[in-house]
Amino acid sequence: MLEKQQTVVKRMEKTQLLNRIKGKLIVSCQALEGEPLYGSHIMARMALAADEGGAVAIRANGMEDISAIKQATNLPIIGLVKRDYENSNVYITPTKREVDELLKVGVDVIAIDATKRERPNGESIEELISYIKEHNKFILADISTVDEGLYALKLGVDFVSTTLSGYTEYTKREEPGPDMELVERLVNVTNAPIFAEGRIGNPKEAKEMIQKGAHTVIVGSAITRPQYITKIFVDGLLD
Numbered sequence: 001m002l003e004k005q006q007t008v009v010k011r012m013e014k015t016q017l018l019n020r021i022k023g024k025l026i027v028s029c030q031a032l033e034g035e036p037l038y039g040s041h042i043m044a045r046m047a048l049a050a051d052e053g054g055a056v057a058i059r060a061n062g063m064e065d066i067s068a069i070k071q072a073t074n075l076p077i078i079g080l081v082k083r084d085y086e087n088s089n090v091y092i093t094p095t096k097r098e099v100d101e102l103l104k105v106g107v108d109v110i111a112i113d114a115t116k117r118e119r120p121n122g123e124s125i126e127e128l129i130s131y132i133k134e135h136n137k138f139i140l141a142d143i144s145t146v147d148e149g150l151y152a153l154k155l156g157v158d159f160v161s162t163t164l165s166g167y168t169e170y171t172k173r174e175e176p177g178p179d180m181e182l183v184e185r186l187v188n189v190t191n192a193p194i195f196a197e198g199r200i201g202n203p204k205e206a207k208e209m210i211q212k213g214a215h216t217v218i219v220g221s222a223i224t225r226p227q228y229i230t231k232i233f234v235d236g237l238l239d
């Protein structure tokens with residue numbers, strides 16, 4: 001009976017979260033070592049600013065940033081851990097080690113690289129997803145193709161995000177801007193919630209993603225990376 005009740009509670013929590021973010025903006029507050037705004041206290045202020053501006057959730061990287069952000073805002077957190085491994089190009093929550101760190105710090109959703117690429121230490125996407133599900137956590141699958149999204153859903157992830165379109169060897173593209181087509185194709189083949197993420201540069205593009213069927217939009221650099229925003233203006237003056 002207890003298991004059945006837990007399932008019902010999780011389903012209600014998922015519905016509440018989806019209703020809270022539907023058609024709204026999630027802000028990714030991330031800065032890696034070497035970026036001007038690197039530092040948990042800075043990312044916490046970024047998250048507070050995003051909250052004040054009307055963001056409905058925060059995407060954040062690493063235990064320190066997530067812990068600091070949780071002090072600054074009560075918004076739901078999509079957590080990930082970026083870590084490079086020698087024998088793999090997968091760096092967004094690549095293994096159980098990163099999942100354990102997110103379980104320790106506490107997040108609402110765990111974001112993982114769910115591309116078809118080789119994972120570090122021979123770990124498989126199947127075992128990573130079942131490990132997270134054993135811990136009763138919602139999963140956001142960061143993908144770069146429709147097939148990766150469908151496969152991740154088959155494995156039981158809760159949501160799919162177009163985060164890695166243009167970043168995998170087999171989806172590299174020169175033109176700037178978000179992958180509207182990937183969102184459109186995904187919403188046409190599944191009813192699962194599709195999050196539009198990656199290179200969304202302005203409110204018009206964000207709105208277009210929602211109109212194409214994305215459940216929510218996640219924007220990072222265009223809001224939280226001033227070095228990127230400055231370059232957009234500098235380049236714009238040269239046009």
Ligand SMILES: CC(=O)N[C@H](C=O)[C@@H](O)[C@H](O)[C@H](O)COP(=O)(O)O
Pocket residue numbers: 028030080092163164167197198199200218219220221222
């Ligand atoms: C490719 C990769 O590692 N993307 C990361 C995923 O967590 C973040 O660095 C992005 O900022 C985030 O996905 C939002 O995208 P954009 O910054 O383009 O709005």
